[in-house]
Amino acid sequence: MLGVALAAAVVMGAGASAGAVGPVGPEADLSHHGHASLWGGRVGVWLVSENFGPADLAQATVRIAFSVPMAGGQELPEACLWSSDRVVSCRTGELPAAGGAGELALGLRTVGLPDELTVDITTAWRDGVADRNPRNDRHRVLVLATGDPYVF
Numbered sequence: 146m147l148g149v150a151l152a153a154a155v156v157m158g159a160g161a162s163a164g165a166v167g168p169v170g171p172e173a174d175l176s177h178h179g180h181a182s183l184w185g186g187r188v189g190v191w192l193v194s195e196n197f198g199p200a201d202l203a204q205a206t207v208r209i210a211f212s213v214p215m216a217g218g219q220e221l222p223e224a225c226l227w228s229s230d231r232v233v234s235c236r237t238g239e240l241p242a243a244g245g246a247g248e249l250a251l252g253l254r255t256v257g258l259p260d261e262l263t264v265d266i267t268t269a270w271r272d273g274v275a276d277r278n279p280r281n282d283r284h285r286v287l288v289l290a291t292g293d294p295y296v297f
Contacts, residue, residue, distance in 0.1 A: 173242065173274045176281035177207055177266050177297075184202045184292035185208065188215075190251040198242030200274060207235040207282075208252065208269040211260045216254040224249070230256075234269060242281035261289045266297060 179192035190209055196202045214230040221227065225235040237247040255262070268282040276282065284297035 154277045173202045180294035183290045193247045194237040196240035202240040206270040210265040214256045
């Protein structure tokens with residue numbers, strides 16, 4: 146019985162190393178952190194994007210999606226554009242390895258006066274650079290209309 150278990154372990158180990166594929170190109174660990182608030186039909190999102198390396202990141206795009214539509218005709222920061230009435234996409238700018246940071250602040254009006262909404266923050270594009278730790282650049286935040294900051 147022990148021989149069968151050892152043989153299985155050897156075969157599985159050999160298969161894992163033979164089929165393992167490492168990163169094809171450069172790798173960076175992109176993260177987004179900040180907070181969101183909702184009050185009186187207004188939503189604010191304050192976000193910092195960081196690169197923990199090892200490679201520099203020339204550019205990335207962060208996608209901020211809301212569960213309720215935003216009012217039309219609102220100006221966005223220069224690095225951002227509307228993808229729909231619920232989605233804003235923003236360039237991070239250059240993020241050097243080991244601590245490069247970019248900041249973003251959005252102040253928007255919602256359609257109506259929601260009691261709550263969700264904000265989804267994700268990396269939409271990272272210029273062909275791999276990220277083996279996507280957990281820190283994807284967040285879903287429930288934001289209640291209290292004016293309190295909900296941290297992600």
